[in-house]
Amino acid sequence: MTKRFYTILGVFLGILIVLLGLLNKKDLDINTIVINDNILNNFYLANRNLEDPAFIQYNDLSEIQIALVRNDYIKREVLKREALNWGLDKVDPIISSRLAQLGEQFLVNNLPNEELSEESLNSFYNENKHFYIDDAKVTFSHIFFRNSDEKIINDLTSYVRTQNEEFFNNNLLNKISVFPYQKNYAQRSESFIRGHFGEKTTQEIFALEISSKWQGPIQSPYGFHIIKLTSVTEAKQKSFEEVSDLVLKRFISERRKANLKLELEKKISGYQIIDD
Numbered sequence: 001m002t003k004r005f006y007t008i009l010g011v012f013l014g015i016l017i018v019l020l021g022l023l024n025k026k027d028l029d030i031n032t033i034v035i036n037d038n039i040l041n042n043f044y045l046a047n048r049n050l051e052d053p054a055f056i057q058y059n060d061l062s063e064i065q066i067a068l069v070r071n072d073y074i075k076r077e078v079l080k081r082e083a084l085n086w087g088l089d090k091v092d093p094i095i096s097s098r099l100a101q102l103g104e105q106f107l108v109n110n111l112p113n114e115e116l117s118e119e120s121l122n123s124f125y126n127e128n129k130h131f132y133i134d135d136a137k138v139t140f141s142h143i144f145f146r147n148s149d150e151k152i153i154n155d156l157t158s159y160v161r162t163q164n165e166e167f168f169n170n171n172l173l174n175k176i177s178v179f180p181y182q183k184n185y186a187q188r189s190e191s192f193i194r195g196h197f198g199e200k201t202t203q204e205i206f207a208l209e210i211s212s213k214w215q216g217p218i219q220s221p222y223g224f225h226i227i228k229l230t231s232v233t234e235a236k237q238k239s240f241e242e243v244s245d246l247v248l249k250r251f252i253s254e255r256r257k258a259n260l261k262l263e264l265e266k267k268i269s270g271y272q273i274i275d276d
Helices: 002-031 037-046 063-085 093-109 118-127 150-162 165-171 190-197 199-207 240-269
Strands: 137-145 184-189 215-219 224-233
Touching: 037 063, 093 240, 118 240, 137 190, 137 199, 150 165, 150 215, 150 224, 184 190, 190 199, 199 215, 199 224
Parallel strands: none
Antiparallel strands: 137 184, 137 224, 215 224
């Protein structure tokens, strides 16, 4: 009986010791801050003053400076853990947003690598050819007139018809305005011109004939222009060989987004969603 009692007591004490050990380990995980040179070095680099031109490497810091870095690290860890214990990450939108970003980055970094075949890249290129077009380009000079009264329009029309420099100097030279962007455009893409002149005016510019003479007047959202068009090159579809590197980057990016979406959907399916 006595032997059996001591055996049961020993088993009970063993279980109790294990439980206490697990509890102590849990407390240790929550309340213990591990510090070493590698941790402090990473903390120091992540929190360096980027505006300070005289940056000192961690290994070159004095003992006093390292002690200050150590104290800052301890303060941050304690405050971070206390904030999480208080549930502040659930009420502060900035913290929640940053944690969500970090969680997404973690998932992205741990997505499985895929083998990419030439066939799959070619297929992706053929489905997305519109991404790999050399935009049409144009070269021209223009003279801009902000004032758009009837007389200026008539004088511009007359000058373009006659190309009479004396008439221009007498009637239009002192009416020229400063255009908000550029006076000369050399081999600029259609999208670039569209950003400066608007859709309708860009179409009219590209529709002009190449000529050494001034043409127009053409109206833009800013006023009127006469234009001397030097060259126009049509849009050109780039071949797969020309853009294979770009295709690869876009393919990986698109596939990563799709895989991330699937991974998130799997994670979400593991949660119980309660609509209150």
